Amino acid sequence: MMPLTLAGIGERNVIGRVGGNEETRRFLGNLGIINGAEITVISAIGGNVIVNVKDSRVALNEDMARHILV
Template identity: 55%
Template sequence: MMPLVLADAGTEQLIHKVGGSPELKKHLEDLGFVPGGAVTLISAMGGNVIVKVKESRVAISEEMARKIMV
């Protein structure tokens, strides 16, 4: 397992675990980051990460992406 920010760009990954505070976990779940779901890192620059989750592109902070284990 590794944080999402360390994944290869363009490669679909399986989410194993979502960490962080209960509020952060709920927020990420609402965006579609749930264990067992698929996520693809599109790009990471300037402290922000763009990912594809559930057929949508979502921008999250690098700090949030470090809580998502793939």
């Protein structure tokens, strides 16, 4: 597994694990970022990413993206 920040643009990935503290996991879970969900990186600029997850586009800063392992 690797952090989402290292995933290629346009590459479909499956979320293997969501790390971080309870508050971070709850926040990401509310966005649909949970284990087993499919996620695609749309754009990446300076570690910040825009992803497509569950038919929604979500912008994540580098810190949040590092907690998502694909």
